[in-house]
Amino acid sequence: MSLEGLEARWDAAWTEQRTYAFDRTRTRDEVYSIDTPPPTVSGSLHVGHVFSYTHTDVVARYQRMRGREVFYPMGWDDNGLPTERRVQNYYGVRCDPSLPYDPDFTPPHEGGEGKSIKSADQVPISRRNFVELCERLTVEDERQFEALWRRLGLSVDWSHHYQTIDARSRAVAQKAFLRNLARGEAYQAEAPGLWDVTFQTAVAQAELEARDYPGHFHRVAFGGADGPVHIETTRPELIPAVVALVAHPDDERYQHLFGTTVTSPLFGVEVPVLAHPAAEPDKGAGIAMCCTFGDLTDVQWWRELQLPTRSVVQRDGRLSRETPEWITTEAGRALFGELAGKTTFSARTAVVDALRASGDLDGEPVPTQRKANFFEKGDKPLEIVTSRQWYIRNGGREWEQRDLRAELLGRGEELAFHPDFMRVRYENWVGGLNGDWLISRQRFFGVAIPLWYPVTADGEVDHDHPIAPDEATLPIDPSSDVPPGYTADQRGVPGGFVGDADIMDTWATSSLTPQIAGGWEWDDDLFARVFPMDLRPQGQDIIRTWLFSTVVRSHLEHGSLPWRHAAISGWILDPDRKKMSKSKGNVVTPMGLLEEHGSDAVRYWAASARLGTDAAFEVGQMKIGRRLAIKVLNASKFALSFGGDGGPTAQALDAAAVTEVLDRAMLAGLADVVERATEALEAYDHTRALELTETFFWTFCDDYLELVKDRAYGAAAEGLTVSPEATASARAALALALDTLLRLLAPVLPFATEEVWSWWREGSVHRAPWPDAAPLRAAAGDADPAALDAAGRALAALRKVKSEAKVSMRTPILRAELVVPSVHLALVEPVADDVRAAGRAQGLTLVGDDVEAALVRSHELGEA
RNA sequence: GGGCGAUUGGCUCAGUGGUAGAGCGCCUCGUUCACACCGAGGAGGUCACUGGUUCGAACCCAGUAUCGCCCA
CATH class of the missing domain: 3.90.740.10 (Valyl/Leucyl/Isoleucyl-tRNA synthetase, editing domain)
Structure with missing residues (x-):
């Protein structure tokens, strides 16, 4: 069994079968919607992306299996300075808005990196040419991101993807701004403000x-x-x-x-x-x-x-x-x-x-x-410097109409932060604001401020009477579009108009991702089914920017929170416990990582870190994940191998056939795991859920599988008998356990679990219902889960004898006195035959005594 | 300077009032009969420090130190 090739195969299958497609006929109460922060595509991919987006995907997959219809779109954040700088270096150009558009322009360079092209050598080009190059480059970047996300196994519905610079996003951002303006929440002011001399x-x-x-x-x-x-x-x-x-x-x-x-x-x-x-x-x-x-x-x-x-x-x-x-x-x-x-x-x-x-x-x-x-x-x-700029109110300055700061602090209390202590970062930020949100930026690649200003008869620009476009015409570009009531030749002349030359701050668009992704004002039917959203996952560093600004916009426009939950992922630290960053030269290429270890393995590492907690970049943890994924394949193959005829199908899931004490005890323990893992996931603690499941799974492999092996084969060891009912009980219990374990592990190991699921079940495990403890409890009856543990300890005592004697585990124990703690005797006795079979210990005598742990008091070994 | 978090075996981390846990690494063995990307057994910790509360503290409280992040 091998993990090789699973990622490509199942990504293709999921796409083809539309496994993660959002069913938009579902109503809001049936939907779980996620507002994923759109990555900055011109930035480099790093391990932190893989880490935090895995956390989100675990939630998405869990909620989907819980029966919620998951709305999980992906967006790309293209606009702003990072892309502009990359375009300047990549193509060797710079934007000069005074130049005319050149439809036949060919950039002087292609693929330049870093600071190889000095600004003096950059060719000045028109704004429109510049924006075209920005768009061209981001298409390439987006391809790389999508390939990575698919390889990682994110259960995104790719048909709902967006860019923060596309026409729809521009329309949403401009409309929201105009609404802010109409309600007095946006204003312009001549005020001292911070100014970057380099970027102007x-x-x-x-x-x-x-x-x-x-x-x-x-x-x-x-x-x-x-x-x-x-x-x-x-x-x-x-x-x-x-x-x-x-x-x-x-x-x-x-x-x-x-x-x-x-x-x-x-x-x-x-x-x-x-x-x-x-x-x-x-x-x-x-x-x-x-x-x-x-x-x-x-x-x-x-x-x-x-x-x-x-x-x-x-x-x-x-x-x-x-x-x-x-x-x-x-x-x-x-x-x-x-x-x-x-x-x-x-x-x-x-x-x-x-x-x-x-x-x-x-x-x-x-x-x-x-x-x-x-x-x-x-x-x-x-x-x-003092300049005239546009602002959106955010509670940082007094506003006679409303106490916006208090309102936004209230929203912070309403929002469920995971972990909860992250809330104070929001509160500190909102409490410490000393000015409104400046949104004007003197840049080029971004959403234009959708306003014009009249030019008076004596040639002065009248900033106090901005001209707004009709909402139906959005998005607009005031530098080329003409305001209502004017003609194009009136641009810049007395009695005419001028367009606002600025663009909006990146966050002024990014703060609207719930509206952009949800179809606000262009697909109200969709919007009603997904908004307010359930989850915003993000890093703690952008609580003050992304999280806060999104809360501001939603509060102002909709009078609600944009989402109910905020899941905050920690940092990735290098082995010196420093934050991993490009400048330190300690970053790893995420795609290389996935190729080397396998996606399930890398996801396991990510899912092992709790929300809000910084995690070490640990290849060792990925190797453990890889081992777990391989174990899932092999143990499943084994559990499904009994009974011949190509193994069991769903028909093997017959709870009534489970009659043996050990099998029932195992299912009782599994029922506990299901309950506790579900509880943990409901509390956004995927790490606890994984730990519980994983621990049980290893016990299942190391002890239970060994204990029932012979019985499941239907072949009794020498001196023992196995009834057909006992064999049927083992096989049914194995099938039930495997069925449950695959579902429990599916959110973390989507590829390995789907592979095994395909061997014997219909459909995708990722659309299968999340396991329920009740049927397992019914099958377990009154069995005590401690019986499996006690049997496992008894088996370990037998193994220890062989290990110390340095002989093979297959060596028969001709005679032995196995002493177990008296309180365990009643648990081990009913399953003693399984212990005898697994230990090759025909002549085993079982006694209870006042001992700490099971031990073998005297024994005689045979020949292997 | 303020805030938040962390400090548990060599490493990475669980454990939030009742006899210290896991995995990795290490040591000793075994094995190809689901799994060598394997299995079994074992060694290894005064839970950062100082006080306090308690019958009892890794856990609660106060303080100290070190580290990380955020804000001044």
């Missing part, structure tokens, strides 16, 4: 990553009435943007300064000294310069202390080319003239030199590690 785009709070960033503390003197006031700053180039000095209200050192003003060095701008609790007394000098804007604390001070706006850093990361009007001294204006247009980095050097020359720098700069905000995909610290 705004960045949302959820995309932030705080990283250590080397810098220097510069001790700088401001001019005060009673002498210099020293502050320490890592960003002296922002001194021209200073609007106040801020210290903690309780800080003794600065009490006398509150309410006074000081003068900035070099630029001579007079600013107030103010008190605010966000100032940290033990950090630097304890008094900070507030600029517009150096960091997020500056934004808070600016807002709460009503400070003026004096920005000097532009979107390109350079200081403004014009000298600001608030700098009035001649020396100050002259110095700024030298800084104008410089990057923040070279401006910093120039300012430090000037401070040194003027004597306002106290000592030399001291190296420090500070935390700076980065875009999670960027490598330069973010700047804070």
Whole structure:
């Protein structure tokens, strides 16, 4: 028996037989729907995908066998920066939206990888050409993902797959946005926001990553009435943007300064000294310069202390080319003239030199590690610039109409997290939000913000009166489509219109996967059968993004949770207990892994890890899974081999034929396993269910199969007799047990169990009902499951004698006194003949005594 | 600095109040009669540490240490 080739064979069979096809005639209460996070196809496949998606598939298969019609679609997340960057490198191009479309464009490269093509060498192409290349590349990526998922055995209905960039997704995302806008949940604002200089785009709070960033503390003197006031700053180039000095209200050192003003060095701008609790007394000098804007604390001070706006850093990361009007001294204006247009980095050097020359720098700069905000995909610290962007309310800012934060916290309580402690990550995130959700992105490959703006007669864009399309026309592209009531030639001219040039944040689409997959507003019949969904599986890292944003959209649009359960998978750790990642070079190709060990084996490893718990990448665990899968094949072949004539069929499942005590005891134990495994799976604890089943299965193979072997053959050992009824009992019990065990193992080992099922049963095990303990209990009668265990221990004692005598297990025991704990005697006596047969121990005397475990007191061995 | 989780035999992990468990690895044997991608037997742990609660603690409580993740 071999596992080779099972994956390809059964994947083809399941596709052909539509085993996992969703039956959309079923009603919501009969359906179990899963909102699988669509993987980012341009990202690389890694072991973590295999791990967490296996967890989901185990749930899907279990629920399907429980009789629920499982809605389990798969989507691909294509849009956004990862794809754009990959396209730039792969084809050697970059997007320039000002260029016209070239229908005959051929990319200069094909298959470039990494950072091999410098941006200077990238060919500028139109937005439409660029998007076409994005689409071309993602098709290839999707093929690889689907092949992997099929190989892994995910029971997905592939006819329901979607892409977060396809027309339907764009329509859903735009419609949901327009609904948000109409209800006042979406708004535009001119506000300070985080800006990535490299990617030239705004960045949302959820995309932030705080990283250590080397810098220097510069001790700088401001001019005060009673002498210099020293502050320490890592960003002296922002001194021209200073609007106040801020210290903690309780800080003794600065009490006398509150309410006074000081003068900035070099630029001579007079600013107030103010008190605010966000100032940290033990950090630097304890008094900070507030600029517009150096960091997020500056934004808070600016807002709460009503400070003026004096920005000097532009979107390109350079200081403004014009000298600001608030700098009035001649020396100050002259110095700024030298800084104008410089990057923040070279401006910093120039300012430090000037401070040194003027004597306002106290000592030399001291190296420090500070935390700076980065875009999670960027490598330069973010700047804070003021710009006009679109936001969706998420409870992060006060809203006079509703207490959205409280409502969303309530949704968090309503949602069943598995494991439950993951809920606090949601609560911490929602509780700590300090702004609404910025959704505008200045990128190209994504869903366009579906709005135009009028251009006034004097050529100004009127952002306050956006023009929305009719819902029936969605999806639209405002850069090529024309708003109602206008003609194409009015684009960009006075009295005409302009389209919003931005796209939406990736999450603004991805947060709608239940709606996209479920057919919201284009297949309401389907939507009513699957929404709200039952399960959202995902990683703990995206609770604050994917999970939260999806809850926001569903709450706003439908007034409900998007799903009832959230199953959170842990990380994969390498042998050094570090998170596996590409940069560490310790990732393994998932397809190679599946080919090497077999899909059932890899699934076993994944299913052995509980939800929420990090798991070691352990090849050893996969080998155990492989051994288990092979054992399923071999033990099944053996159990089905009795009785000749090609083995038993479903007719062998005759509970009434089970009359022997040992057989009944085994079924009683199996009934317990069914009950407890079912309970565990209902509680989203697939690991416990697997452990229970697996433990029983090994006992079944090692002890029960050995104990009933002879009886099932119908061949009695010497000195014993076997009745036809006793043989029939063994065969029926084997068939019943195998039937049950295959179903219990099917969610974890879909290939091996399906293979065995096909030998003797009709249809697919994956559409067979989940086992029920009741019929097993009926067949077991009043048998005590401990009888199998006691018999197994008795057999082990006989084996030990042979093992210690270093003889074959086939060696007959001519005479032996087997001592069992007195409390076990009544259990072993009725099954003593099975023990005698399995131990080749014709002359076995059984006694009870006060012993810890069964042992052989005296014996005489024969010849093998 | 705050939050969450973890710490059990060489390794990976179960075990949530009543005499320490599994698999792998290791040691000793056996075997091709379902399974060598095999079988049997065996050795191996003061359950991170310190206090406390309890008749009794790996488990409950308090604190400490180390590791991981998330947020400042």
